[in-house]
Amino acid sequence: MFSLATLALFLGMCIVLARLYAGPTLYDRVLAGNAFGTYTVLFIGVLGFLTGRPDFLDIALLYALINFVGTIAVLKYFRYRAIGDTSPSPKGKPVLHGNLKDQGYKH
Amino acid sequence: MNFFQIFVEAISWIAILGGCAFMLVGAIGALRFPDFWTRIHAVSVADSAGMLLLTLGMCIQGGFTLVTVKLIIIGVFLFITGPTATHAVANAAMVSGFLPKGADEFRKPKIAHDAKTRKLKAKKKSPLKGGL
Amino acid sequence: MFQTIVATLGLAALWLLMSGLYKPLIFILGIISVFLAIFIIRRMDKVDDHKLGYDIGxxxxxxxxxxxxxxxxxxxxxxxxxxxxxxxxxxxxxxxxxxxxxxxxxxxxxxxxxxxxxxxxxxxxxxxxxxxxxxxxxxxxxxxxxxxxxxxxxxxxxxxxxxx
Structure with a gap:
């Protein structure tokens, strides 16, 4: 029965990967990448049950953590074109809204 | 195996298979919905119902062990970060001016920075100005 | 202070659950990591002066x-x-x-x-x-x-x- 669940999750991962490949806009791809991470976490968990190795759950937990941070980092990069300190003023107030292109900067 | 055990097993299998069905439905929706703003909702089906049901079923299979504790930690983490990541993607799309049809009233006004901020930003953009 | 103590105990319990290895060296490393995390949390509180409140029952x-x-x-x-x-x-x-x-x-x-x-x-x-x-x-x-x-x-x- 766990093999059926593994197969279904694998199919779902393939479909989401197809959307990641085909997605016309950047945000489609980020969304598909995030969803792919969720699918992978559950897939690893089910695979651990299928093969009788519950140690896999540690890997799943780590994958969940990295997936969230990675999604936020990608979005931050595309909004500010930088990963590190993005505060525009020395006092550290974050820029209000809009990416750099909206504010008249050419890349 | 008495009646109670069979009952618990049946519940766990129903939860796991139902969760897989919801995950597949979410993937299919993400594939065949027409634009980004509808695909977000399709993915959120997999994020909420599929994840919760699969975690519940695996917890019942694990019994009262460390496996269940780890699964609960994974479930709580995904329960909190899933919607947060979805909101982050939607907010980034909106801020960059990518809105659905008929929602132009929510478009952000363009911000004009004063001269000092612009200078600071320009300095940040080229940290290696003046050579290494 | 109360929040710091609760966070320390919670992190220590989490480490004990997840580790599974209780040799002296690993144990000391775990204690160091818990206190490093607490130090970073307290420092972040000082930097932006924005305390988290938990006003829910x-x-x-x-x-x-x-x-x-x-x-x-x-x-x-x-x-x-x-x-x-x-x-x-x-x-x-x-x-x-x-x-x-x-x-x-x-x-x-x-x-x-x-x-x-x-x-x-x-x-x-x-x-x-x-x-x-x-x-x-x-x-x-x-x-x-x-x-x-x-x-x-x-x-x-x-x-x-x-x-x-």
Missing amino acids: IFSTAKYLLWLMVEIAKSNWAVTKTILSGKAPDSQKMFEVHVTQKSEIAQVIFANSITLTPGTVTVESEDDNFVVHALDFDDGDMGALTDMDEHVTAIETKNVGAVK
């Missing part, structure tokens, strides 16, 4: 979570029907929802609840309005969101914003 939050599960089940069913019906959804809409919670954590819970129920996504959080995008908008949606807003407001403790 435990039992009312548990009751709210149970209610939220029922809502998630209902809206999941609706979105699943939309996906499997084979038609492209054509009544999507963006609109504003009024927020009545005072504390930040209750507002976060409300926004995450909106996003967690499929069919509605919080897109932007302004001062006392959330911009929400709905997949199949009809007149019942607004009432459902107002209902959820009342439920979230009910979990706040009474003396919100009194002493931080």
